[in-house]
Amino acid sequence: MGKEHKGTNITWHASRVSVTTREQLLGQQGYVVWLTGFSGSGKSTIACLLEERLIREGHPAYVLDGDNVRHGLNRDLGFSAQDRDENIRRVGEVAAMFSKAGVVAIAAFISPYAKGRQEAREAAGDDAFVEIFLDTPIAECEQRDPKGLYKKARAGQISDFTGIDGPYERPPNADITLHTERFTPPECIEQILQFLGSRHLLAARHTH
């Protein structure tokens, strides 16, 4: 035998940790919570409260929203119909990746089209996707107008604004429907947690 090159006999191939093995080892399951509804319906408020609650109970969770997506991953996208679809497509794919990594991805986007929401569901898988419809009346959202966008839409400074001159396709079979005009944010969170519990998505690993 001559000199042997140590690396030569190494098999260089990759094996992937399965989602199940990951869940067993980490003691946690990832999934996607997808919040859809008008601007001002309360998506970000609910998303951030839910994230904090889950993290406090030991579940890694992460909010995906316009703030962290439009300034980073999707900063190359504008607001044309095509770019809006691509925005939601990418968020759906990233949310699915978080879910596969064992994290609860909480996506908060108007996401007015059923097709985009359905694609997000398919990327994550049906068992790992919870769709929450914030069914807040448009009048209430316009009254809140936290970003002053309805005012601009009424003044014609923004066009294709969802609920004013842009369509919103209501989810026919949302897993949870929230009425943020009648319930406080903490009450909405309880409704969500109750549903997650019923789907066995809150198996705590340890509570802080």
Added chain:
Amino acid sequence: MGKEHKGTNITWHASRVSVTTREQLLGQQGYVVWLTGFSGSGKSTIACLLEERLIREGHPAYVLDGDNVRHGLNRDLGFSAQDRDENIRRVGEVAAMFSKAGVVAIAAFISPYAKGRQEAREAAGDDAFVEIFLDTPIAECEQRDPKGLYKKARAGQISDFTGIDGPYERPPNADITLHTERFTPPECIEQILQFLGSRHLLAARHTH
């Protein structure tokens, strides 16, 4: 007092869980491990072994590579110079999001350009980015040729192939340089873990 509309007085605004609060509550810190090197240098092998090791020790970790990115998030991208840059840009942004969520993102991409790697570092933040250079000689990579790509590149069926007729900008200041032609994969993993430990990036929460 007249009838009060319950929702009217609710402040609908979002507050975000800070990275520090998240780390304290979850007992774990996220960061990005970025593997760069020629095709066949062992990036996927190292990435998957590292992922498994970290997960077994209770650290959520997730591999980002061509397999899960090119078929999902980046399936709209081809292999033009522009699309390759965009591929790496998006991966850098997603890796940074995982890191902020408390997960160790392990990115395994040839990523031949210093600019793309630098942008990924900036997205995550310098303290949360570990660059690993797989400094495997091109001859060794070509001999391994696990995907048959070097053969195709030599036959002219693929052009701009990194190391053959495409450039690779060597990282001048990688945090770790691995020599996969001289060390076995488990030995490489030990070198990485030693470095991560020295940077206090292995604070275990609990071991399985």
